[in-house]
Amino acid sequence: xxxxxxxxxxxxxxxxxxxxxxxxxxxxxxxxxxxxxxxxxxxxxxxxxxxxxxxxxxxxxxxxxxxxxxxxxxxxxxxxxxxxxxxxxxxxxxxxxxxxxxxxxxxxxxxxxxxxxxxxxxxxxxxxxxxxxxxxxxxxxxxxxxxxxxxxxxxxxxxxxxxxxxxxxxxxxxxxxxxxxxxxxxxxxxxxxxxxxxxxxxxxxxxxxxxxxxxxxxxxxxxxxxxxxxxxxxxxxxxxxxxxxxxxxxxxxxxxxxxxxxxxxxxxxxxxxxxxxxxxxxxxxxxxxxxxxxxxxxxxxxxxxxxxxxxxxxxxxxxxxxxxxxxxxxxxxxxxxxxxxxxxxxxxxxxxxxxxxxxxxxxxxxxxxxxxxxxxxxxxxxxxxxxxxxxxxxxxxxxxxxxxxxxxxxxxx
Amino acid sequence: xxxxxxxxxxxxxxxxxxxxxxxxxxxxxxxxxxxxxxxxxxxxxxxxxxxxxxxxxxxxxxxxxxxxxxxxxxxxxxxxxxxxxxxxxxxxxxxxxxxxxxxxxxxxxxxxxxxxxxxxxxxxxxxxxxxxxxxxxxxxxxxxxxxxxxxxxxxxxxxxxx
Numbered sequence: 063x064x065x066x067x068x069x070x071x072x073x074x075x076x077x078x079x080x081x082x083x084x085x086x087x088x089x090x091x092x093x094x095x096x097x098x099x100x101x102x103x104x105x106x107x108x109x110x111x112x113x114x115x116x117x118x119x120x121x122x123x124x125x126x127x128x129x130x131x132x133x134x135x136x137x138x139x140x141x142x143x144x145x146x147x148x149x150x151x152x153x154x155x156x157x158x159x160x161x162x163x164x165x166x167x168x169x170x171x172x173x174x175x176x177x178x179x180x181x182x183x184x185x186x187x188x189x190x191x192x193x194x195x196x197x198x199x200x201x202x203x204x205x206x207x208x209x210x211x212x213x214x215x216x217x218x219x220x221x222x223x224x225x226x227x228x229x230x231x232x233x234x235x236x237x238x239x240x241x242x243x244x245x246x247x248x249x250x251x252x253x254x255x256x257x258x259x260x261x262x263x264x265x266x267x268x269x270x271x272x273x274x275x276x277x278x279x280x281x282x283x284x285x286x287x288x289x290x291x292x293x294x295x296x297x298x299x300x301x302x303x304x305x306x307x308x309x310x311x312x313x314x315x316x317x318x319x320x321x322x323x324x325x326x327x328x329x330x331x332x333x334x335x336x337x338x339x340x341x342x343x344x345x346x347x348x349x350x351x352x353x354x355x356x357x358x359x360x361x362x363x364x365x366x367x368x369x370x371x372x373x374x375x376x377x378x379x380x381x382x383x384x385x386x387x388x389x390x391x392x393x394x395x396x397x398x399x400x401x402x403x404x405x406x407x408x409x410x411x412x413x414x415x416x417x418x419x420x421x422x423x424x425x426x427x428x429x430x431x432x433x434x435x436x437x438x439x440x441x442x443x444x445x446x447x448x449x450x451x452x453x454x455x456x457x458x459x460x461x462x463x464x465x466x467x468x469x470x471x472x473x474x475x
Numbered sequence: 476x477x478x479x480x481x482x483x484x485x486x487x488x489x490x491x492x493x494x495x496x497x498x499x500x501x502x503x504x505x506x507x508x509x510x511x512x513x514x515x516x517x518x519x520x521x522x523x524x525x526x527x528x529x530x531x532x533x534x535x536x537x538x539x540x541x542x543x544x545x546x547x548x549x550x551x552x553x554x555x556x557x558x559x560x561x562x563x564x565x566x567x568x569x570x571x572x573x574x575x576x577x578x579x580x581x582x583x584x585x586x587x588x589x590x591x592x593x594x595x596x597x598x599x600x601x602x603x604x605x606x607x608x609x610x611x612x613x614x615x616x617x618x619x620x621x622x623x624x625x626x627x628x629x630x631x632x633x634x635x636x637x
Contacts, residue, residue, distance in 0.1 A: 086617045103501040103541055110628050111635055129499060136499035186539040186563055202541040202567035203501075208631045216617065250486055251533040255562050284533060286562055333486060420495040420538075441490040441537060443513040448494075 064308035066222050067291050068257045071197040071305055075180040083221040083314075091121070093175055094209045095183030097165055097416075098126035100202070102140045104184060105147050107207035116151045117213030123155040123174055124148050125165040128416045133423035163388025163414045166190040166278060166356035170270075170297065171388055177292050178303030182206070182215050187356050187438065189280045193273035195292035195304065200281060220257045220286040224313040227262035229322030234472055236366070237272030238358060238436065238456035240264075241279045242327035244319065246337030254284035256314065259307065261291060264321045270297055271362035278357045279438050282334040328434075328469060329454035332442045340459055343469045350381045350433040351464035352445075353457055354412075355419045358436035359387025361394050363457045368400040370461035370472050371407040377467030382409040383418060383425045407464070421446045434463045476553040476574075477592040477603075478525040480585055483514055485531035489564065492535065492543040506542050507549035524551035527591050529582050531557065535564025544573040554593050556600060556611070558582045569618055570627040576600060576611035584609075 065073065065080050073080050076087040096104055101124055116122055124144050129137035148156035155174060162168065166187050169175045177195035181188060184206040191198035201215065209215050225244060245252070258280045265273070273290050280288025290296070292304045325339035353359075353367050364386055376382040384404050386392040392414065395401060404411050417424030419437040427433055427446030432453065435445065440452035453469060462472040491514040493506055500506070511518040511528075528547065534557035535543060544567050547555065554574040568575045574595055581600045585591060590603040598611040614622065624630035 086615060099495075099498045099540060099542075103545070106501070107628050111632050113635060128495075134499060140499060140501075184539055184541075186537065188539075200539040200563050202539055202563060202570060204541060204570035204627050205566060208627055211635060212631060218615075250536060251559065251561070254533065254559065284536060284561060420490075420498075422495055422498075426496075439488075439490070439537060441488045443494050444490050448513045448516075 064310040064312065066259060066307040066311040067195065067305045068197055068222065068259065068287060068289055069219065071178060071180055072217065072219055081219045083219050085219045087217055087219060088214050089180055089217055090213055091182055091209050091215055092179040093121055093123060093181045094206060095123045095125065095165060095169065095181065095185065095188060096206050097128050097185050098130060098137065098141050098144060099128045100184035100206065101144045103203035104206040104210065105143060107204050108210055111207065111211045113211040116153065116210050119152045120154050122153050122210055123169060124153060125157050125162055125168060127162060127164050128420065129422050130415055131159050131413065161389060164356045164359055164416055167360055167387035167391065170194060170274065171390055173299040176299040176302040177296055178305055182209055186281045187278050189285065189288050190274050190278040190356060192277035192280065192287050192289040193270065195290055195296055197287055197289065199287050220255055221314045222257045222259060222312065223253055224259045224261060224316045226316065226318045227264035227321050228318065229264055229320045231264060231267050231321050232324065234326055234458050235324055236456040236458065237268050237275040239324055239327045240321060241276040242329055242334065242337050242454065243324050245279065245283045245335045246327065247317065248283055250282060250333050250335045251284040253280065255286055258283065258285045258288040260288060265290065266293060269362055270295060271360040274360065275357055279334065282438060326456050326459045326471065329440055331440050331451040331453065334438065334440060334454060340469065340471050346432065346453065346469040348380055348434050348463060348468060349431040350383065350425060350427060351460050352383045352418050352425055352433060352435040352437060353460050354385030354387060355416065355437040356387065357438045358457050359385055359391065361391050363436065364391060364395040364400050366457040367461045368403045370458050370475065371465065372403050374407055374465045374475060376408045376464040379467050380464050382407060382464040383412060384409045385412045385417065386414060388414055418445055420444065434460050434469060436460050476525065477590065478527045478553050479523065480527050480529050480587060480589045480591050481522060482587045483528065483530045486533045486536055487514055487530050488537035489535060489540050489543040490537055493540065493546040498540060498542055501542060503545050503549035506546035510546040510550035519550060522550065525553045528552055528555045529557065529585060530555065531582060532559050534560050536561035539563045541567045541571060544568045544571055548573040556581055569621055572626045578609050578611045581609035
């Protein structure tokens with residue numbers, strides 16, 4: 063039977079020649095990930111198993127990034143529990159602040175995940191690594207605990223959906239717009255339990271950073287994984303295995319999207335699928351802009367923000383928060399002089415953290431406030447008060463909106 | 476099990492089930508206090524132990540936080556019925572032993588406030604107000620084994636000792 067890249071990776075990790083959608087498999091994992099919200103419950107479950115060691119000290123990554131630097135005593139205790147667990151079991155990849163970054167930006171940067179791998183993480187945006195041509199999916203804390211002990215996970219082989227992107231990507235349109243447009247097209251459960259395979263000539267124009275943004279949001283369409291077939295631009299770390307979909311592989315659905323007709327997209331409250339082109343999103347006054355997160359906190363995002371903000375200041379009614387996703391992105395942005403541009407625009411630049419994306423800290427919204435954010439979710443109460451609102455956008459639109467004081471297009475500056 | 480039904484709509488996300496502002500702990504008792512808060516701030520006050528949640532499509536979408544099914548279970552909800560579940564929420568519920576049942580018809584027809592009884596072994600949902608019986612989608616065999624073992628950890632523990 064012809065196989066897709068997802069099927070081939072799953073088969074290889076289950077010790078099988080091929081797998082079919084619907085089949086339940088027990089697969090070996092190359093990396094198990096957890097953060098400061100999901101790891102503490104996983105540790106409690108791990109302790110119940112009675113394991114005396116973890117399956118592999120090098121194949122577990124623990125990244126305290128959600129409420130760090132610790133926002134309160136309870137968060138500090140959560141991270142302390144992680145730190146002690148990492149020490150007790152000799153887990154190599156535990157990242158303290160100062161070395162850390164937002165998990166889904168950090169792991170690819172350190173090449174801890176690579177193409178051909180099977181990765182599970184107790185964080186829904188673990189699907190990000192699909193950009194590398196890996197199978198990568200989010201699970202819960204109990205799954206994480208079981209995998210830390212056994213090095214295995216049970217998976218149902220997902221049905222496959224293919225997205226074919228063609229055409230020239232217009233100016234100011236980013237990977238973010240392609241994925242928001244796609245989610246708008248199929249809905250927040252449009253790929254429920256399924257694979258989103260991203261293909262087509264248009265994607266050759268996208269950098270790795272932009273591809274991470276797209277794969278990152280596969281979960282917002284309910285997908286099990288999002289995946290790119292590796293090409294010349296794909297980072298191929300040592301030991302990486304390149305799989306490609308067979309030309310006659312079977313897909314449940316194929317969507318063809320002409321990107322040349324896409325405008326920057328805005329996802330209105332309260333679902334990522336509630337998208338409109340930015341030209342139809344006029345007169346939305348805003349109180350805050352957040353540029354960062356596991357979706358859009360990479361160096362290319364910082365450069366786009368700087369390009370738009372250069373010579374401008376944030377509107378006096380807008381709080382502009384910029385969060386480079388890792389220490390390396392932070393240093394690079396500083397070296398390139400981007401921080402001068404940000405600070406001249408009256409932006410607050412923060413150390414890496416997930417912080418405001420999930421209403422944790424570093425930019426929580428009050429009742430009635432509206433924010434434009436380059437993050438991934440605009441659910442009710444996502445960034446703070448249940449009566450606040452989040453509008454999702456690409457980086458250029460977020461930066462332009464900060465200057466305009468309302469949702470707007472960079473060409474308006 | 477038997478309880479009163481509390482109905483919610485489509486796409487109830489994990490931020491509504493347990494807002495992130497409460498995720499600085501994983502203590503079930505603590506999480507139970509804020510169950511469903513951003514969908515219905517009064518929920519924990521008007522629900523009783525044993526009650527049943529009915530959702531629409533894609534129940535539990537969003538974050539992987541296991542705190543979501545934990546808070547529902549710890550609040551005393553005996554089962555969740557929905558037209559469909561988001562996949563991580565589905566996994567998590569099975570792994571921690573929160574009974575979940577998929578039935579479009581039941582989710583559509585059963586009214587807010589109805590008394591409902593559920594037989595988990597047969598997957599039968601009975602609306603005691605109308606007398607109508609609904610059949611939930613059966614679990615795949617493998618998942619039934621995890622459920623029978625009382626969750627993933629007990630299942631793994633058994634395998635681990637071999």
